[in-house]
Amino acid sequence: MSSKLEELLWVEKYRPKSLKDIVNQEEVVKRLMKFVEEKNMPHLLFAGPPGTGKTTAALALAHDLYGEEWRKYVLELNASDERGITVIRTKVKEFARSKVPGDIPFKIVVLDEADNMTADAQQALRRIMEMYVETTRFILIANYPSKIIDPIQSRCASFRFVPLKKEDIVYRLKWICSQEKVKCYDDALEVIYEISQGDMRKAINILQAASTLGEVTISNVYKVVGLAHPKEVREIIQLALAGKFIEARDRLRELMITYGLSGSDVLKQMHREIFSADLKIPEDARVILADYIGEIQFRIIEGADDEVQLTALLAKITLLGSKTLR
């Protein structure tokens, strides 16, 4: 009953369940299917940009190996969410303890964002992988394979996921629209592709958000992108540049409260904004601003206080505005 009322996020709703449903990354899929046939696999390393199907492939592989009950035999970990390697070790240890009923003698640990681990943590991970190799296989997922240490790379079968082609993404989006009975326009889907840069997850998210406005048109696509990235940060920069320091500071505080942002979140958004064409300032001022923002980011990393630093940054931007814009 509840399933009819619930609205899934389409990225999850239309995630291919089985390897045979995956339409792109053909080379990868072909090799993974071999593991299913043989009911055996080595440790795997999936590398490639976000939204290219790495997690989907890992889960689909598990599905095809174990059948509908696959979730019981898969431990999903995210390196950037787990607190340290000892937590990972404990969880893997716990998970590896129970035997798998049936003809497959191992379970699977999917470790996402493995390239976010320090080299030391990766060394520890390597030992864990060896320790439990009889009962578990690891699928490591990474954006940048070069950040995975050699000893791990050499123990894994490596798979490269390439960014999805425009046709692949547009085709998929169109198919989803037909399933959802949502009217969509080709030019709008192409704009979604441009914005998402070959990242399927991003593309589907934008598609779904745009569809909630009615039809998927270019203007609706831009509208949801605008809603997703509020322009407050730009307005704060503009206020400061116009010499309105106290107002800019008030707005910044309000922004941080509304969205629960940290200092680094704000700096990241500011950095994006200063190179946006919508911020009308001399080109050389963009460089100066980037330097200011970088310096403040550095100070925060050094352990300084978010808000004192952001306030100081606003003061500098205010001064820059008075020098270059008036």
Next chain:
Amino acid sequence: MEKKIPWTIKYRPKKISDVVDQEQAKQRILEWLKKWPNVEKRALLLYGPPGVGKSSLVEAVANELGYELIELNASDSRRREDIERSVMRASVTRSLTSQHSAKKIIFLDEVDGIATKEDAGGIEAIIKLIKTSSVPIIMAANDPWDPKLRPLREVCEMIQFKKLTKDEILLILRRICANEGLKCDDDVLNYIIERSEGDLRAAINDLEVLYEGRSKATLAEAKILLRPRDKSHDPFETLRMLFSANYAWQAKSVLNQSQLDYEQFKLWLEENIAYQYRDLEDLSRAYDALSKADVYLGRIVKTGDWDLLAYAIDMMTVGVAFSAKKNPKDKYRWVKYSFPQRLLLASKLKEVREVFDDIAKLISTKLHISSSAAKSDVIPILRAIFTSNPQIAARIALWLGLSEKMVELLAGPNKNQVLEYYKQLKKYLYQQAVEEKEKIPAHETQRSSSETHKKEEKSSKSLLSFVKK
């Protein structure tokens, strides 16, 4: 022989009108007591520099209006149990000794003296007391801006006491001189008043020390007998002294005489530099100095090397005080300083962050991604959906299992609509679940129950028409 009591006690006000000045505070306290318990905030927090009449006024009020005063002050122990034992009883139970239930006021003096370590749970106990008390509670503090007192500030009506003027103090000292039969020279009294910095109690104490056992004293004697007193300055004075410092050593010494520690001072500066310096270059220079001080403080935490503190303090005192190069006169400008807004916002910010963290966790398990990816990629999209289509938003909320607080944060201005749909959905599901449960034992009446079920389904269909595409 006349029993000797200190003059500060001997000359304590008995009546409300005896308390010097503080007219606004008097009026507010009386009004609050009159309305109690139908008041917005269930407790009062009187604040202001020492010796301006906070405790005296409370005593005078109790005395004049016939309240019994139950007192606790900083010299008493403030541990949770002590507060609970001594005051809870008084507050919750009516007086047992007297037939008529005597009116009472609980008075907690020097609440800013509550040190977190010795007085474990002291603040919590007071807040609990405020919530449950059947008796009005009045508190007093010199520095109510201590971060530890924040939870207390939120439940109290704050009443400020002003520093007394020289003339007001002079009037009282003269009255005491007359009453004690002393010949007090004006230059001596003025010297005492100057030293007191608006603290009447200190002035009366000085007077007593100087005229102990005699009726005459000279200015020279006063200067020898009355040794310099260490005073600590409130945040506003501290800021004023810093900005107006003419020498580096003056600026550096400001923190030694302040009620603020360097962490608190940093926040007061962050708030107020912008009000003091008008020239943008000066302003930016001062904030940069503060920012550098802050970096040193961060490094102290990182490295544990406290030697760095000296540099941090140099930057935030001397660095800030000598930033007005373009507009040097701004140093001496009188401006109204403001309490650091971020202290007021901090708890709100923390709460919002925690809710977003929780949303990210829910998303990360549903979508097999990290919380940080959930925050940067998915939450913005959800926000777009929640602000553009409340019905679909409610259904997504159902799938993710969001709390109402989470829905509110994601929907922003749309929150009421989304919540409305969300509640309808949940109510409908709940009814379904109840019906399912009831249906199980009813084998015999299956037909009739399935008929009623159909009927209900029909009615709920209209209610839920919005979920259909």
